[in-house]
Amino acid sequence: MSLPSLDRSASASAPAPASAAVVVARLRAAGCVFAEDEAEMIMSAARDAAELAEMVERRAVGLPLEHVVGYAEFCGLRIEVDTEVFVPRRRTEALVQRAAALAPSRAVVVDLCCGSGALGVALADRLDEVELYASDVDPAAVRCARRNVAAAGGTAYEGDLFDPLPAALKGRVDVLLSNVPYVPTVEIELLPAEAREHEARVALDGGADGLEVLRRVVAGAAEWLAPQGVLLFETSERQSDEAVAAVAAAGLRARVTTDEELDATVIVASLS
Missing domain, CATH: 3.40.50.150 (Vaccinia Virus protein VP39)
Structure with a gap:
């Protein structure tokens, strides 16, 4: 089928490592248990620094990670998930x-x-x-x-x-x-x-x-x-x-x- 499979190495557009440390720290301070993994997903999804900052703050105030990045990982596929839509478990x-x-x-x-x-x-x-x-x-x-x-x-x-x-x-x-x-x-x-x-x-x-x-x-x-x-x-x-x-x-x-x-x-x- 044509839906994209997950590519966990796809982070070419991610910000520099220094920015990664800041993102992880912000997420950890907000109580995100898997801050490093979440930071990687958010940085891979963000198209620029402004969007990255916005996405990090949305996650920090409690939005589900999947709603922040716009997709869920499910059965090895990337499923689009819009805001307010049920996130597949x-x-x-x-x-x-x-x-x-x-x-x-x-x-x-x-x-x-x-x-x-x-x-x-x-x-x-x-x-x-x-x-x-x-x-x-x-x-x-x-x-x-x-x-x-x-x-x-x-x-x-x-x-x-x-x-x-x-x-x-x-x-x-x-x-x-x-x-x-x-x-x-x-x-x-x-x-x-x-x-x-x-x-x-x-x-x-x-x-x-x-x-x-x-x-x-x-x-x-x-x-x-x-x-x-x-x-x-x-x-x-x-x-x-x-x-x-x-x-x-x-x-x-x-x-x-x-x-x-x-x-x-x-x-x-x-x-x-």
């Missing part, structure tokens, strides 16, 4: 890995609640041929996803869950990725400030028990999945039993997989 790479293991080499893939479109793009990068679609209810996320998904040959739609997708996809989807929001509403205020203050609430809030959006997804999934298609979503370990129950209530079969290294819980649902 490293643990979600487990979902992509599991999907890649289950998908046919030529697949129809839908990324629901797509955010930046990272999941669908990363899966497309691992398969031979993909017909890729994505949707999200947040206009800002869709604007961002359209750039990422287009680079992978796909299309992103704005709307609620399945509503904006082409009807012709019904019964054809081999892999349905849905990284639904699963934080209970009362726990939003307990999230780190970077997420709580700088990512769209609609991308975080899963309702009273964190599973409200998931229930709507599984209720509609059967009509869209191909006969051997699979739905994959991420949840927390403590919510996994209730999530499996929601899948079963929708008439689907669920399998729970975990990745201890990434601290991830992924549920795979299928028609049989």
Whole structure:
């Protein structure tokens, strides 16, 4: 696929080492634990000294690093991430890995609640041929996803869950990725400030028990999945039993997989 892979040596435009020391010191003073790594990313992204100074200050006052530099590192790819758009988490790479293991080499893939479109793009990068679609209810996320998904040959739609997708996809989807929001509403205020203050609430809030959006997804999934298609979503370990129950209530079969290294819980649902 045409999305750029990460090149960690690409820092030819970075400021001189003396400036690097100043950047690291400013970031460290602001509480950035990985100040050296963040400084390298910011300096590589900045086009001139003025932009560098602005980016450093934006990071120092608490903006997520990915919003500062304009991209996230995900599954070895550079995914564009605009301000206020949900930043793909490293643990979600487990979902992509599991999907890649289950998908046919030529697949129809839908990324629901797509955010930046990272999941669908990363899966497309691992398969031979993909017909890729994505949707999200947040206009800002869709604007961002359209750039990422287009680079992978796909299309992103704005709307609620399945509503904006082409009807012709019904019964054809081999892999349905849905990284639904699963934080209970009362726990939003307990999230780190970077997420709580700088990512769209609609991308975080899963309702009273964190599973409200998931229930709507599984209720509609059967009509869209191909006969051997699979739905994959991420949840927390403590919510996994209730999530499996929601899948079963929708008439689907669920399998729970975990990745201890990434601290991830992924549920795979299928028609049989």
